[in-house]
Amino acid sequence: MDGLITTIIIFVVAILVISIFLSFVPLGLWISTLAAGVKVSIFNLVGMRLRRVTPTKIVLPLIKSTKAGINMNVNQLEAHYLAGGNVDKVIDALIAAQRASIDLPFEKAAAIDLAGRDVLEAVKMSVNPKVIETPNVSAVSKDGIELLVKARVTVRANLERLVGGAGETTILARVGEGIVTTVGSSEAHKEVLENPDKISQTVLNKGLDAGSAFEILSIDIADIDVGRNIGAQLQTLQAEADKKIAQAKAEERRAMAVAKEQEMRAEVVAAEAEVPRAMAQALREGKLGIMDYYDMQNVISDTNMRNSISKSGKDKPSIGNEKDNPNKG
The missing domain is CATH 3.30.479.30 (Band 7 domain)
Incomplete structure:
Protein backbone atom coordinates (compact mmCIF):
# COMPACT_ATOMS: atom_id res chain seq x y z
CA MET A 1 0.00 0.00 0.00
CA ASP A 2 2.81 2.38 0.87
CA GLY A 3 4.57 1.56 -2.40
CA LEU A 4 1.47 2.46 -4.40
CA ILE A 5 1.15 5.84 -2.69
CA THR A 6 4.82 6.55 -3.30
CA THR A 7 4.43 5.69 -6.98
CA ILE A 8 1.43 8.01 -7.33
CA ILE A 9 3.29 10.86 -5.65
CA ILE A 10 6.29 10.38 -7.94
CA PHE A 11 4.00 10.29 -10.98
CA VAL A 12 2.24 13.52 -9.95
CA VAL A 13 5.55 15.26 -9.25
CA ALA A 14 6.89 14.14 -12.61
CA ILE A 15 3.83 15.52 -14.40
CA LEU A 16 4.20 18.84 -12.59
CA VAL A 17 7.91 19.04 -13.45
CA ILE A 18 7.22 18.25 -17.12
CA SER A 19 4.39 20.83 -17.24
CA ILE A 20 6.58 23.51 -15.74
CA PHE A 21 9.40 22.63 -18.12
CA LEU A 22 7.16 22.73 -21.19
CA SER A 23 5.57 26.00 -20.11
CA PHE A 24 8.96 27.61 -19.63
CA VAL A 25 10.79 25.95 -22.50
CA PRO A 26 8.91 26.32 -25.87
CA LEU A 27 9.74 22.84 -27.06
CA GLY A 28 7.05 22.82 -29.72
CA LEU A 29 8.29 26.10 -31.15
CA TRP A 30 11.85 24.74 -31.24
CA ILE A 31 10.65 21.70 -33.19
CA SER A 32 8.93 24.10 -35.66
CA THR A 33 12.20 25.91 -36.24
CA LEU A 34 13.96 22.63 -36.93
CA ALA A 35 11.25 21.67 -39.44
CA ALA A 36 11.52 25.09 -41.16
CA GLY A 37 15.29 24.98 -41.34
CA VAL A 38 15.77 27.99 -39.07
CA LYS A 39 18.69 27.79 -36.70
CA VAL A 40 17.43 28.80 -33.25
CA SER A 41 18.77 26.93 -30.26
CA ILE A 42 16.64 25.84 -27.36
CA PHE A 43 18.83 27.92 -25.04
CA ASN A 44 18.09 31.01 -27.15
CA LEU A 45 14.36 30.39 -26.74
CA VAL A 46 14.80 30.02 -22.98
CA GLY A 47 16.79 33.26 -22.97
CA MET A 48 13.85 35.01 -24.67
CA ARG A 49 11.65 33.87 -21.81
CA LEU A 50 14.13 35.28 -19.33
CA ARG A 51 14.27 38.59 -21.23
CA ARG A 52 10.46 38.79 -21.17
CA VAL A 53 10.22 38.36 -24.94
CA THR A 54 7.40 36.28 -26.40
CA PRO A 55 9.23 33.66 -28.49
CA THR A 56 6.38 33.20 -30.99
CA LYS A 57 6.52 36.91 -31.96
CA ILE A 58 10.18 36.46 -32.89
CA VAL A 59 10.39 32.94 -34.24
CA LEU A 60 7.31 32.96 -36.49
CA PRO A 61 8.36 36.19 -38.36
CA LEU A 62 11.88 34.73 -38.59
CA ILE A 63 10.51 31.56 -40.23
CA LYS A 64 8.43 33.72 -42.58
CA SER A 65 11.42 35.81 -43.65
CA THR A 66 13.60 32.73 -44.13
CA LYS A 67 11.02 31.11 -46.38
CA ALA A 68 10.81 34.37 -48.37
CA GLY A 69 14.58 34.37 -48.90
CA ILE A 70 15.35 37.31 -46.60
CA ASN A 71 18.34 36.82 -44.36
CA MET A 72 17.47 37.88 -40.82
CA ASN A 73 18.81 36.96 -37.42
CA VAL A 74 17.19 36.61 -34.05
CA ASN A 75 19.04 39.52 -32.47
CA GLN A 76 17.70 42.05 -35.00
CA LEU A 77 14.10 40.97 -34.50
CA GLU A 78 14.43 40.74 -30.74
CA ALA A 79 15.98 44.22 -30.50
CA HIS A 80 13.15 45.68 -32.57
CA TYR A 81 10.58 43.91 -30.39
CA LEU A 82 12.18 45.23 -27.19
CA ALA A 83 12.14 48.75 -28.69
CA GLY A 84 8.36 48.52 -28.99
CA GLY A 85 8.14 47.71 -32.69
CA ASN A 86 5.83 45.38 -34.57
CA VAL A 87 8.14 42.64 -35.83
CA ASP A 88 5.52 40.77 -37.82
CA LYS A 89 4.45 43.89 -39.75
CA VAL A 90 8.06 44.83 -40.52
CA ILE A 91 8.74 41.36 -41.96
CA ASP A 92 5.55 41.56 -44.05
CA ALA A 93 6.67 44.95 -45.36
CA LEU A 94 10.12 43.58 -46.27
CA ILE A 95 8.57 40.65 -48.13
CA ALA A 96 6.18 42.97 -50.00
CA ALA A 97 9.04 45.33 -50.90
CA GLN A 98 11.15 42.42 -52.16
CA ARG A 99 8.32 41.17 -54.36
CA ALA A 100 7.85 44.69 -55.79
CA SER A 101 11.61 45.15 -56.36
CA ILE A 102 11.74 48.04 -53.88
CA ASP A 103 15.00 48.57 -52.02
CA LEU A 104 13.95 48.58 -48.37
CA PRO A 105 16.57 47.51 -45.80
CA PHE A 106 15.53 46.23 -42.40
CA GLU A 107 16.91 49.30 -40.60
CA LYS A 108 14.76 51.65 -42.70
CA ALA A 109 11.65 49.52 -42.20
CA ALA A 110 12.28 49.33 -38.45
CA ALA A 111 12.77 53.10 -38.26
CA ILE A 112 9.49 53.71 -40.12
CA ASP A 113 7.69 51.32 -37.79
CA LEU A 114 9.15 52.90 -34.65
CA ALA A 115 8.20 56.34 -35.98
CA GLY A 116 4.55 55.32 -35.63
CA ARG A 117 3.79 54.84 -39.32
CA ASP A 118 2.33 51.73 -40.89
CA VAL A 119 5.33 50.42 -42.85
CA LEU A 120 3.31 47.73 -44.63
CA GLU A 121 0.73 50.31 -45.74
CA ALA A 122 3.57 52.55 -46.93
CA VAL A 123 4.99 49.78 -49.10
CA LYS A 124 1.55 49.06 -50.52
CA MET A 125 1.08 52.76 -51.28
CA SER A 126 4.42 52.80 -53.06
CA VAL A 127 3.18 50.04 -55.34
CA ASN A 128 -0.43 51.16 -55.60
CA PRO A 129 -0.80 54.97 -55.29
CA GLN A 233 -22.55 90.90 -49.67
CA LEU A 234 -19.54 93.00 -48.74
CA GLN A 235 -21.02 96.03 -50.54
CA THR A 236 -24.34 95.49 -48.73
CA LEU A 237 -22.60 95.27 -45.39
CA GLN A 238 -20.59 98.41 -46.18
CA ALA A 239 -23.75 100.29 -47.18
CA GLU A 240 -25.45 99.19 -43.97
CA ALA A 241 -22.45 100.33 -41.95
CA ASP A 242 -22.45 103.72 -43.75
CA LYS A 243 -26.16 104.06 -43.05
CA LYS A 244 -25.66 103.44 -39.36
CA ILE A 245 -22.82 105.95 -39.28
CA ALA A 246 -24.99 108.58 -40.99
CA GLN A 247 -27.86 107.91 -38.58
CA ALA A 248 -25.52 108.24 -35.63
CA LYS A 249 -24.18 111.55 -36.93
CA ALA A 250 -27.74 112.84 -37.57
CA GLU A 251 -28.76 111.86 -34.07
CA GLU A 252 -25.70 113.64 -32.73
CA ARG A 253 -26.65 116.85 -34.61
CA ARG A 254 -30.27 116.60 -33.38
CA ALA A 255 -29.12 116.17 -29.80
CA MET A 256 -26.85 119.20 -30.14
CA ALA A 257 -29.75 121.27 -31.58
CA VAL A 258 -32.05 120.24 -28.72
CA ALA A 259 -29.36 121.10 -26.19
CA LYS A 260 -28.83 124.49 -27.87
CA GLU A 261 -32.57 125.19 -27.82
CA GLN A 262 -32.84 124.32 -24.15
CA GLU A 263 -29.84 126.52 -23.43
CA MET A 264 -31.47 129.47 -25.23
CA ARG A 265 -34.74 128.90 -23.38
CA ALA A 266 -32.88 128.89 -20.12
CA GLU A 267 -31.34 132.22 -21.06
CA VAL A 268 -34.81 133.64 -21.89
CA VAL A 269 -36.20 132.44 -18.55
CA ALA A 270 -33.22 133.94 -16.80
CA ALA A 271 -33.76 137.23 -18.61
CA GLU A 272 -37.51 137.25 -17.73
CA ALA A 273 -36.59 136.63 -14.08
CA GLU A 274 -34.58 139.86 -14.14
CA VAL A 275 -37.63 141.97 -15.20
CA PRO A 276 -39.30 142.16 -11.73
CA ARG A 277 -35.96 143.04 -10.17
CA ALA A 278 -35.40 145.78 -12.69
CA MET A 279 -38.90 147.17 -12.09
CA ALA A 280 -38.40 147.13 -8.34
CA GLN A 281 -35.08 148.89 -8.76
CA ALA A 282 -36.73 151.51 -11.02
CA LEU A 283 -39.52 152.11 -8.43
CA ARG A 284 -36.96 152.55 -5.68
CA GLU A 285 -34.94 154.98 -7.75
CA GLY A 286 -38.02 156.90 -8.90
CA LYS A 287 -37.49 156.13 -12.54
CA LEU A 288 -40.88 154.38 -12.71
CA GLY A 289 -44.06 155.81 -11.19
CA ILE A 290 -46.79 153.85 -9.51
CA MET A 291 -49.30 154.82 -12.20
CA ASP A 292 -46.91 153.64 -14.88
CA TYR A 293 -46.67 150.33 -13.10
CA TYR A 294 -50.48 149.99 -12.92
CA ASP A 295 -50.80 150.88 -16.61
CA MET A 296 -48.30 148.18 -17.49
CA GLN A 297 -50.19 145.66 -15.38
CA ASN A 298 -53.43 146.58 -17.14
CA VAL A 299 -51.75 146.08 -20.50
CA ILE A 300 -50.49 142.65 -19.42
CA SER A 301 -53.95 141.67 -18.14
CA ASP A 302 -55.60 142.88 -21.31
CA THR A 303 -53.11 140.87 -23.40
CA ASN A 304 -53.74 137.72 -21.37
CA MET A 305 -57.51 138.17 -21.74
CA ARG A 306 -57.23 138.55 -25.51
CA ASN A 307 -55.07 135.44 -25.72
CA SER A 308 -57.63 133.46 -23.70
CA ILE A 309 -60.48 134.65 -25.94
CA SER A 310 -58.60 133.75 -29.10
CA LYS A 311 -57.80 130.27 -27.79
CA SER A 312 -61.40 129.62 -26.72
CA GLY A 313 -62.63 130.76 -30.14
CA LYS A 314 -60.46 128.19 -31.86
CA ASP A 315 -61.85 125.44 -29.65
CA LYS A 316 -65.57 126.24 -30.46
CA PRO A 317 -67.24 124.20 -33.21
CA SER A 318 -67.85 125.99 -36.51
CA ILE A 319 -71.41 127.27 -37.16
CA GLY A 320 -72.82 127.21 -40.70
CA ASN A 321 -74.53 130.07 -42.51
CA GLU A 322 -78.11 130.95 -41.64
CA LYS A 323 -79.42 129.80 -45.01
CA ASP A 324 -77.94 126.33 -44.35
CA ASN A 325 -79.82 126.04 -41.00
CA PRO A 326 -83.23 124.37 -41.61
CA ASN A 327 -84.52 125.40 -38.16
CA LYS A 328 -84.09 129.07 -38.84
CA GLY A 329 -87.52 130.80 -38.35
Whole structure:
Protein backbone atom coordinates (compact mmCIF):
# COMPACT_ATOMS: atom_id res chain seq x y z
CA MET A 1 0.00 0.00 0.00
CA ASP A 2 2.81 2.38 0.87
CA GLY A 3 4.57 1.56 -2.40
CA LEU A 4 1.47 2.46 -4.40
CA ILE A 5 1.15 5.84 -2.69
CA THR A 6 4.82 6.55 -3.30
CA THR A 7 4.43 5.69 -6.98
CA ILE A 8 1.43 8.01 -7.33
CA ILE A 9 3.29 10.86 -5.65
CA ILE A 10 6.29 10.38 -7.94
CA PHE A 11 4.00 10.29 -10.98
CA VAL A 12 2.24 13.52 -9.95
CA VAL A 13 5.55 15.26 -9.25
CA ALA A 14 6.89 14.14 -12.61
CA ILE A 15 3.83 15.52 -14.40
CA LEU A 16 4.20 18.84 -12.59
CA VAL A 17 7.91 19.04 -13.45
CA ILE A 18 7.22 18.25 -17.12
CA SER A 19 4.39 20.83 -17.24
CA ILE A 20 6.58 23.51 -15.74
CA PHE A 21 9.40 22.63 -18.12
CA LEU A 22 7.16 22.73 -21.19
CA SER A 23 5.57 26.00 -20.11
CA PHE A 24 8.96 27.61 -19.63
CA VAL A 25 10.79 25.95 -22.50
CA PRO A 26 8.91 26.32 -25.87
CA LEU A 27 9.74 22.84 -27.06
CA GLY A 28 7.05 22.82 -29.72
CA LEU A 29 8.29 26.10 -31.15
CA TRP A 30 11.85 24.74 -31.24
CA ILE A 31 10.65 21.70 -33.19
CA SER A 32 8.93 24.10 -35.66
CA THR A 33 12.20 25.91 -36.24
CA LEU A 34 13.96 22.63 -36.93
CA ALA A 35 11.25 21.67 -39.44
CA ALA A 36 11.52 25.09 -41.16
CA GLY A 37 15.29 24.98 -41.34
CA VAL A 38 15.77 27.99 -39.07
CA LYS A 39 18.69 27.79 -36.70
CA VAL A 40 17.43 28.80 -33.25
CA SER A 41 18.77 26.93 -30.26
CA ILE A 42 16.64 25.84 -27.36
CA PHE A 43 18.83 27.92 -25.04
CA ASN A 44 18.09 31.01 -27.15
CA LEU A 45 14.36 30.39 -26.74
CA VAL A 46 14.80 30.02 -22.98
CA GLY A 47 16.79 33.26 -22.97
CA MET A 48 13.85 35.01 -24.67
CA ARG A 49 11.65 33.87 -21.81
CA LEU A 50 14.13 35.28 -19.33
CA ARG A 51 14.27 38.59 -21.23
CA ARG A 52 10.46 38.79 -21.17
CA VAL A 53 10.22 38.36 -24.94
CA THR A 54 7.40 36.28 -26.40
CA PRO A 55 9.23 33.66 -28.49
CA THR A 56 6.38 33.20 -30.99
CA LYS A 57 6.52 36.91 -31.96
CA ILE A 58 10.18 36.46 -32.89
CA VAL A 59 10.39 32.94 -34.24
CA LEU A 60 7.31 32.96 -36.49
CA PRO A 61 8.36 36.19 -38.36
CA LEU A 62 11.88 34.73 -38.59
CA ILE A 63 10.51 31.56 -40.23
CA LYS A 64 8.43 33.72 -42.58
CA SER A 65 11.42 35.81 -43.65
CA THR A 66 13.60 32.73 -44.13
CA LYS A 67 11.02 31.11 -46.38
CA ALA A 68 10.81 34.37 -48.37
CA GLY A 69 14.58 34.37 -48.90
CA ILE A 70 15.35 37.31 -46.60
CA ASN A 71 18.34 36.82 -44.36
CA MET A 72 17.47 37.88 -40.82
CA ASN A 73 18.81 36.96 -37.42
CA VAL A 74 17.19 36.61 -34.05
CA ASN A 75 19.04 39.52 -32.47
CA GLN A 76 17.70 42.05 -35.00
CA LEU A 77 14.10 40.97 -34.50
CA GLU A 78 14.43 40.74 -30.74
CA ALA A 79 15.98 44.22 -30.50
CA HIS A 80 13.15 45.68 -32.57
CA TYR A 81 10.58 43.91 -30.39
CA LEU A 82 12.18 45.23 -27.19
CA ALA A 83 12.14 48.75 -28.69
CA GLY A 84 8.36 48.52 -28.99
CA GLY A 85 8.14 47.71 -32.69
CA ASN A 86 5.83 45.38 -34.57
CA VAL A 87 8.14 42.64 -35.83
CA ASP A 88 5.52 40.77 -37.82
CA LYS A 89 4.45 43.89 -39.75
CA VAL A 90 8.06 44.83 -40.52
CA ILE A 91 8.74 41.36 -41.96
CA ASP A 92 5.55 41.56 -44.05
CA ALA A 93 6.67 44.95 -45.36
CA LEU A 94 10.12 43.58 -46.27
CA ILE A 95 8.57 40.65 -48.13
CA ALA A 96 6.18 42.97 -50.00
CA ALA A 97 9.04 45.33 -50.90
CA GLN A 98 11.15 42.42 -52.16
CA ARG A 99 8.32 41.17 -54.36
CA ALA A 100 7.85 44.69 -55.79
CA SER A 101 11.61 45.15 -56.36
CA ILE A 102 11.74 48.04 -53.88
CA ASP A 103 15.00 48.57 -52.02
CA LEU A 104 13.95 48.58 -48.37
CA PRO A 105 16.57 47.51 -45.80
CA PHE A 106 15.53 46.23 -42.40
CA GLU A 107 16.91 49.30 -40.60
CA LYS A 108 14.76 51.65 -42.70
CA ALA A 109 11.65 49.52 -42.20
CA ALA A 110 12.28 49.33 -38.45
CA ALA A 111 12.77 53.10 -38.26
CA ILE A 112 9.49 53.71 -40.12
CA ASP A 113 7.69 51.32 -37.79
CA LEU A 114 9.15 52.90 -34.65
CA ALA A 115 8.20 56.34 -35.98
CA GLY A 116 4.55 55.32 -35.63
CA ARG A 117 3.79 54.84 -39.32
CA ASP A 118 2.33 51.73 -40.89
CA VAL A 119 5.33 50.42 -42.85
CA LEU A 120 3.31 47.73 -44.63
CA GLU A 121 0.73 50.31 -45.74
CA ALA A 122 3.57 52.55 -46.93
CA VAL A 123 4.99 49.78 -49.10
CA LYS A 124 1.55 49.06 -50.52
CA MET A 125 1.08 52.76 -51.28
CA SER A 126 4.42 52.80 -53.06
CA VAL A 127 3.18 50.04 -55.34
CA ASN A 128 -0.43 51.16 -55.60
CA PRO A 129 -0.80 54.97 -55.29
CA LYS A 130 -3.54 56.27 -53.04
CA VAL A 131 -6.20 58.85 -53.92
CA ILE A 132 -7.10 61.34 -51.19
CA GLU A 133 -9.97 63.76 -51.62
CA THR A 134 -10.00 67.29 -50.30
CA PRO A 135 -13.08 68.76 -48.65
CA ASN A 136 -14.88 71.63 -50.35
CA VAL A 137 -12.37 74.48 -50.58
CA SER A 138 -13.97 77.94 -50.59
CA ALA A 139 -12.18 80.43 -52.84
CA VAL A 140 -13.23 83.86 -54.14
CA SER A 141 -12.23 85.25 -57.54
CA LYS A 142 -11.58 88.93 -58.21
CA ASP A 143 -15.17 89.53 -59.35
CA GLY A 144 -16.40 88.59 -55.86
CA ILE A 145 -17.97 85.20 -56.71
CA GLU A 146 -17.30 82.29 -54.38
CA LEU A 147 -16.34 78.91 -55.85
CA LEU A 148 -16.47 75.63 -53.92
CA VAL A 149 -13.76 73.38 -55.33
CA LYS A 150 -13.20 69.70 -54.54
CA ALA A 151 -10.03 67.98 -55.76
CA ARG A 152 -8.68 64.44 -55.84
CA VAL A 153 -4.96 64.10 -55.15
CA THR A 154 -3.12 60.95 -56.25
CA VAL A 155 -0.09 60.36 -54.01
CA ARG A 156 2.56 57.69 -53.71
CA ALA A 157 4.50 56.99 -50.53
CA ASN A 158 8.12 58.08 -50.56
CA LEU A 159 9.94 55.58 -48.36
CA GLU A 160 13.07 57.72 -48.19
CA ARG A 161 11.16 60.63 -46.61
CA LEU A 162 8.62 58.62 -44.66
CA VAL A 163 10.53 59.23 -41.41
CA GLY A 164 10.16 62.92 -40.53
CA GLY A 165 8.06 63.78 -43.59
CA ALA A 166 4.71 65.55 -43.51
CA GLY A 167 1.54 63.47 -43.71
CA GLU A 168 -1.72 63.55 -45.63
CA THR A 169 -3.11 66.45 -43.62
CA THR A 170 -0.27 68.69 -44.76
CA ILE A 171 -0.78 67.64 -48.39
CA LEU A 172 -4.48 68.50 -48.21
CA ALA A 173 -3.73 71.86 -46.58
CA ARG A 174 -1.18 72.74 -49.27
CA VAL A 175 -3.53 71.75 -52.07
CA GLY A 176 -6.29 73.84 -50.51
CA GLU A 177 -3.94 76.81 -50.29
CA GLY A 178 -3.02 76.38 -53.97
CA ILE A 179 -6.69 76.29 -54.96
CA VAL A 180 -7.43 79.48 -53.03
CA THR A 181 -4.43 81.23 -54.60
CA THR A 182 -5.32 80.17 -58.13
CA VAL A 183 -8.98 81.13 -57.91
CA GLY A 184 -8.15 84.37 -56.10
CA SER A 185 -5.80 85.45 -58.89
CA SER A 186 -8.45 84.88 -61.59
CA GLU A 187 -10.16 87.99 -62.93
CA ALA A 188 -13.56 86.27 -63.14
CA HIS A 189 -14.99 83.02 -61.84
CA LYS A 190 -15.97 82.04 -65.39
CA GLU A 191 -12.30 81.64 -66.25
CA VAL A 192 -11.97 78.94 -63.61
CA LEU A 193 -15.18 77.23 -64.70
CA GLU A 194 -14.01 77.20 -68.32
CA ASN A 195 -10.49 75.94 -67.52
CA PRO A 196 -10.47 73.87 -64.30
CA ASP A 197 -7.16 72.32 -65.33
CA LYS A 198 -5.60 75.73 -64.66
CA ILE A 199 -5.93 74.95 -60.95
CA SER A 200 -4.23 71.57 -61.34
CA GLN A 201 -1.31 72.96 -63.32
CA THR A 202 -0.76 75.88 -60.95
CA VAL A 203 -0.90 73.69 -57.85
CA LEU A 204 1.41 71.03 -59.32
CA ASN A 205 3.97 73.66 -60.33
CA LYS A 206 4.22 74.83 -56.71
CA GLY A 207 5.96 71.61 -55.62
CA LEU A 208 3.59 70.92 -52.76
CA ASP A 209 5.12 67.52 -51.97
CA ALA A 210 8.42 69.05 -50.83
CA GLY A 211 9.32 67.85 -47.35
CA SER A 212 6.39 65.44 -47.22
CA ALA A 213 6.26 61.67 -47.00
CA PHE A 214 4.42 61.46 -50.31
CA GLU A 215 5.00 62.20 -53.97
CA ILE A 216 2.08 63.93 -55.69
CA LEU A 217 1.40 62.23 -59.03
CA SER A 218 -1.63 64.22 -60.15
CA ILE A 219 -4.27 66.66 -58.94
CA ASP A 220 -7.68 66.34 -60.56
CA ILE A 221 -10.56 68.77 -60.01
CA ALA A 222 -13.56 66.63 -59.14
CA ASP A 223 -16.23 69.29 -58.72
CA ILE A 224 -16.68 73.08 -58.87
CA ASP A 225 -19.83 74.74 -57.52
CA VAL A 226 -20.71 78.42 -57.64
CA GLY A 227 -21.37 79.75 -54.16
CA ARG A 228 -22.30 83.15 -52.80
CA ASN A 229 -21.72 86.58 -54.29
CA ILE A 230 -19.22 87.68 -51.69
CA GLY A 231 -18.60 91.04 -53.40
CA ALA A 232 -22.29 91.99 -53.29
CA GLN A 233 -22.55 90.90 -49.67
CA LEU A 234 -19.54 93.00 -48.74
CA GLN A 235 -21.02 96.03 -50.54
CA THR A 236 -24.34 95.49 -48.73
CA LEU A 237 -22.60 95.27 -45.39
CA GLN A 238 -20.59 98.41 -46.18
CA ALA A 239 -23.75 100.29 -47.18
CA GLU A 240 -25.45 99.19 -43.97
CA ALA A 241 -22.45 100.33 -41.95
CA ASP A 242 -22.45 103.72 -43.75
CA LYS A 243 -26.16 104.06 -43.05
CA LYS A 244 -25.66 103.44 -39.36
CA ILE A 245 -22.82 105.95 -39.28
CA ALA A 246 -24.99 108.58 -40.99
CA GLN A 247 -27.86 107.91 -38.58
CA ALA A 248 -25.52 108.24 -35.63
CA LYS A 249 -24.18 111.55 -36.93
CA ALA A 250 -27.74 112.84 -37.57
CA GLU A 251 -28.76 111.86 -34.07
CA GLU A 252 -25.70 113.64 -32.73
CA ARG A 253 -26.65 116.85 -34.61
CA ARG A 254 -30.27 116.60 -33.38
CA ALA A 255 -29.12 116.17 -29.80
CA MET A 256 -26.85 119.20 -30.14
CA ALA A 257 -29.75 121.27 -31.58
CA VAL A 258 -32.05 120.24 -28.72
CA ALA A 259 -29.36 121.10 -26.19
CA LYS A 260 -28.83 124.49 -27.87
CA GLU A 261 -32.57 125.19 -27.82
CA GLN A 262 -32.84 124.32 -24.15
CA GLU A 263 -29.84 126.52 -23.43
CA MET A 264 -31.47 129.47 -25.23
CA ARG A 265 -34.74 128.90 -23.38
CA ALA A 266 -32.88 128.89 -20.12
CA GLU A 267 -31.34 132.22 -21.06
CA VAL A 268 -34.81 133.64 -21.89
CA VAL A 269 -36.20 132.44 -18.55
CA ALA A 270 -33.22 133.94 -16.80
CA ALA A 271 -33.76 137.23 -18.61
CA GLU A 272 -37.51 137.25 -17.73
CA ALA A 273 -36.59 136.63 -14.08
CA GLU A 274 -34.58 139.86 -14.14
CA VAL A 275 -37.63 141.97 -15.20
CA PRO A 276 -39.30 142.16 -11.73
CA ARG A 277 -35.96 143.04 -10.17
CA ALA A 278 -35.40 145.78 -12.69
CA MET A 279 -38.90 147.17 -12.09
CA ALA A 280 -38.40 147.13 -8.34
CA GLN A 281 -35.08 148.89 -8.76
CA ALA A 282 -36.73 151.51 -11.02
CA LEU A 283 -39.52 152.11 -8.43
CA ARG A 284 -36.96 152.55 -5.68
CA GLU A 285 -34.94 154.98 -7.75
CA GLY A 286 -38.02 156.90 -8.90
CA LYS A 287 -37.49 156.13 -12.54
CA LEU A 288 -40.88 154.38 -12.71
CA GLY A 289 -44.06 155.81 -11.19
CA ILE A 290 -46.79 153.85 -9.51
CA MET A 291 -49.30 154.82 -12.20
CA ASP A 292 -46.91 153.64 -14.88
CA TYR A 293 -46.67 150.33 -13.10
CA TYR A 294 -50.48 149.99 -12.92
CA ASP A 295 -50.80 150.88 -16.61
CA MET A 296 -48.30 148.18 -17.49
CA GLN A 297 -50.19 145.66 -15.38
CA ASN A 298 -53.43 146.58 -17.14
CA VAL A 299 -51.75 146.08 -20.50
CA ILE A 300 -50.49 142.65 -19.42
CA SER A 301 -53.95 141.67 -18.14
CA ASP A 302 -55.60 142.88 -21.31
CA THR A 303 -53.11 140.87 -23.40
CA ASN A 304 -53.74 137.72 -21.37
CA MET A 305 -57.51 138.17 -21.74
CA ARG A 306 -57.23 138.55 -25.51
CA ASN A 307 -55.07 135.44 -25.72
CA SER A 308 -57.63 133.46 -23.70
CA ILE A 309 -60.48 134.65 -25.94
CA SER A 310 -58.60 133.75 -29.10
CA LYS A 311 -57.80 130.27 -27.79
CA SER A 312 -61.40 129.62 -26.72
CA GLY A 313 -62.63 130.76 -30.14
CA LYS A 314 -60.46 128.19 -31.86
CA ASP A 315 -61.85 125.44 -29.65
CA LYS A 316 -65.57 126.24 -30.46
CA PRO A 317 -67.24 124.20 -33.21
CA SER A 318 -67.85 125.99 -36.51
CA ILE A 319 -71.41 127.27 -37.16
CA GLY A 320 -72.82 127.21 -40.70
CA ASN A 321 -74.53 130.07 -42.51
CA GLU A 322 -78.11 130.95 -41.64
CA LYS A 323 -79.42 129.80 -45.01
CA ASP A 324 -77.94 126.33 -44.35
CA ASN A 325 -79.82 126.04 -41.00
CA PRO A 326 -83.23 124.37 -41.61
CA ASN A 327 -84.52 125.40 -38.16
CA LYS A 328 -84.09 129.07 -38.84
CA GLY A 329 -87.52 130.80 -38.35
